[in-house]
Amino acid sequence: MSGLMNPTATATGHGRFTVVPARHPWRWVAGTAVAAVVILLVISALTNPRFGWDKVSLYFRDVAIVNGIGITLFLTVVCMALGVGLGVVLAVMQLSANPVVKASASAYVTIFRGTPVLVQLLFWFNLSALYPEITFGIPGVSLDANQLITPLAAAILGLGLNEAAYMSEIVRAGIQSIEQGQSEAAGALGMSRIQTLTRVVLPQAMRVIIPPTGNEFIGMLKTTSLVSVLAVPELLYSAQIIYSKNLQVVPLLLVASIWYIIITTVFSIGQGYLERRFSRGTSRTVPPTPVERLRKFFRVHSPLATGKGNAS
Amino acid sequence: MTIESINATGQVPLVRAQDVRKSFGPHQVLKGIDLEVSSGEVVCLIGASGSGKSTFLRCVNHLEKIDGGLLWVEDRVVGYRIKGDKLHEQSHNEICADRTDIGMVFQHFNLFPHMTVLENLMEAPLRVLKQRKDEVRRRALGLLEQVGLEQKAHAYPRHLSGGQQQRVAIARALCMQPKLMLFDEPTSALDPELVGEVLRVMKDLAKSGMTMIVVTHEMGFARDVADRVVFMHDGRIIEEGAAETVINHPQHERTRAFLSAVL
Numbered sequence: 001m002s003g004l005m006n007p008t009a010t011a012t013g014h015g016r017f018t019v020v021p022a023r024h025p026w027r028w029v030a031g032t033a034v035a036a037v038v039i040l041l042v043i044s045a046l047t048n049p050r051f052g053w054d055k056v057s058l059y060f061r062d063v064a065i066v067n068g069i070g071i072t073l074f075l076t077v078v079c080m081a082l083g084v085g086l087g088v089v090l091a092v093m094q095l096s097a098n099p100v101v102k103a104s105a106s107a108y109v110t111i112f113r114g115t116p117v118l119v120q121l122l123f124w125f126n127l128s129a130l131y132p133e134i135t136f137g138i139p140g141v142s143l144d145a146n147q148l149i150t151p152l153a154a155a156i157l158g159l160g161l162n163e164a165a166y167m168s169e170i171v172r173a174g175i176q177s178i179e180q181g182q183s184e185a186a187g188a189l190g191m192s193r194i195q196t197l198t199r200v201v202l203p204q205a206m207r208v209i210i211p212p213t214g215n216e217f218i219g220m221l222k223t224t225s226l227v228s229v230l231a232v233p234e235l236l237y238s239a240q241i242i243y244s245k246n247l248q249v250v251p252l253l254l255v256a257s258i259w260y261i262i263i264t265t266v267f268s269i270g271q272g273y274l275e276r277r278f279s280r281g282t283s284r285t286v287p288p289t290p291v292e293r294l295r296k297f298f299r300v301h302s303p304l305a306t307g308k309g310n311a312s
Numbered sequence: 313m314t315i316e317s318i319n320a321t322g323q324v325p326l327v328r329a330q331d332v333r334k335s336f337g338p339h340q341v342l343k344g345i346d347l348e349v350s351s352g353e354v355v356c357l358i359g360a361s362g363s364g365k366s367t368f369l370r371c372v373n374h375l376e377k378i379d380g381g382l383l384w385v386e387d388r389v390v391g392y393r394i395k396g397d398k399l400h401e402q403s404h405n406e407i408c409a410d411r412t413d414i415g416m417v418f419q420h421f422n423l424f425p426h427m428t429v430l431e432n433l434m435e436a437p438l439r440v441l442k443q444r445k446d447e448v449r450r451r452a453l454g455l456l457e458q459v460g461l462e463q464k465a466h467a468y469p470r471h472l473s474g475g476q477q478q479r480v481a482i483a484r485a486l487c488m489q490p491k492l493m494l495f496d497e498p499t500s501a502l503d504p505e506l507v508g509e510v511l512r513v514m515k516d517l518a519k520s521g522m523t524m525i526v527v528t529h530e531m532g533f534a535r536d537v538a539d540r541v542v543f544m545h546d547g548r549i550i551e552e553g554a555a556e557t558v559i560n561h562p563q564h565e566r567t568r569a570f571l572s573a574v575l
Contacts, residue, residue, distance in 0.1 A: 181418060181420055181422040182422060182424065184375055184418070184422065185416075185418060185422035185423075185424070186424075186436075187375065187408070187411065188373055188375065188411060188414075188415075188416040188418075188485075189411070189412075189435070189436035189440065189484070189485075189488060190408045190409065190411045190412035190436060190440040190441075190488070191408065191435075191436060191439065191440055192404065192405060192408050192440075193404060195439055195440070199435065199439065200424055203426045204424075204425065204426050
């Protein structure tokens with residue numbers, strides 16, 4: 001009793017009592033069952049010759065594949081840039097006091113989010129059927145739609161304009177997450193609406209906007225595979241070109257898939273660091289970096305730290 | 313051009329409210345406010361929550377648009393341009409320009425959390441008044457010294473206590489070199505032990521001759537610092553006069569009931 005009351009005695013744990021950790025037998029059962037399934041799947045994949053792993057390693061760094069990765073990355077970056085830029089404009093339009101501006105932005109979002117992006121891509125690809133000549137309504141300007149709308153241009157328009165609709169919702173949510181008091185304080189200091197938006201509201205909204213934008217970026221990377229239907233030689237279509245000649249369908253799809261996983265993983269890690277950066281100055285606890293997470297995992301799950309030892 | 317705004321003593325009051333009315337939907341918050349505040353005067357608005365004090369204060373720098381009556385700050389009508397017998401609504405830019413000589417301090421400080429203390433102070437003088445950076449910086453550091461926070465210039469607001477944040481907010485408003493300062497319950501969101509430091513800064517400001525309109529529940533501050541106390545109830549001014557008189561010898565029954573509840 002006196003040991004529990006004495007602060008120096010309690011510093012090592014619970015005085016004279018030893019802590020017996022709770023046991024979790026069902027965790028062992030579930031873990032074993034899942035591990036068995038995973039091992040069987042891996043063995044099956046490695047031993048089945050039809051996976052063609054030798055072909056996978058043969059084509060993994062093929063020039064066409066690497067060029068395809070380049071086009072995939074290019075499309076991702078350009079379409080996201082278009083999406084973010086136009087998305088901010090649409091978000092501000094949706095928050096406008098002008099009913100016509102507001103309704104137009106809402107209509108845009110409804111149309112571009114309400115139709116499949118594959119359909120939109122095909123539409124842009126076939127724009128010349130609608131407007132054989134593009135004049136922008138300016139006299140003297142006449143551009144041949146067939147030459148202007150190359151497969152790559154159709155891909156950029158289709159993916160970028162579609163992305164803008166999604167980004168506008170993300171940006172709008174970010175802007176609306178900033179409390180009214182911030183705009184009022186800026187207004188009371190005489191700052192104009194534009195200054196309030198660009199100097200006070202948007203920088204704070206970034207913390208809310210960045211994480212879903214990272215997800216959109218990774219989503220976009222995978223969605224670019226859709227433009228294979230427009231014969232743009234990105235990663236998937238480059239693989240398709242090769243397997244249409246040598247008929248090694250599965251190995252080449254595996255090559256593309258492995259590359260997609262590698263790139264998305266790298267982006268996810270980058271996204272974590274970016275979120276960390278933007279949460280600075282606003283939140284007290286920053287999320288751990290992947291490296292920190294890994295260290296913690298090994299600290300907790302290493303066979304040496306069973307949790308049965310003494311608390312210190 | 314503004315004969316109406318000149319009062320009986322021949323002076324132009326800094327703020328003059330004439331029958332100011334304001335409704336939120338069907339609810340009338342201000343039911344005809346008449347008030348004059350002279351240059352250099354410190355006026356405290358007191359009254360229960362919902363009596364319209366904060367709304368009136370927010371009307372003075374057009375954070376709320378009034379529905380009836382007229383509000384003058386110096387020789388300008390708040391929110392309008394006078395042309396003959398017509399009032400033309402001001403554009404947003406004109407409203408912003410008028411706000412630059414009215415400082416406002418909010419209950420919840422509303423500092424910009426992504427900027428350091430110094431950046432908070434310098435933002436508007438640089439962007440709105442387009443003043444020179446070295447000049448603004450010198451003034452901002454001077455003001456931080458004045459509110460006792462010169463060592464916090466490069467801290468972010470979240471690293472400061474509520475009392476420190478509110479002192480920064482006062483310095484931020486002063487950095488625009490306003491002619492009039494509005495305080496909207498500046499100590500209501502503070503822990504009791506932090507109220508004193510903010511009131512001290514406000515007291516010093518009052519002594520320096522700043523014109524101040526203060527919505528407050530701090531009766532001690534009102535009694536010691538205010539030249540005049542205005543008691544509001546249900547959207548109307550019920551009683552006003554010298555601070556000492558209104559707080560110690562209230563005439564109106566409502567004022568007495570309110571004061572006995574808060575003192």
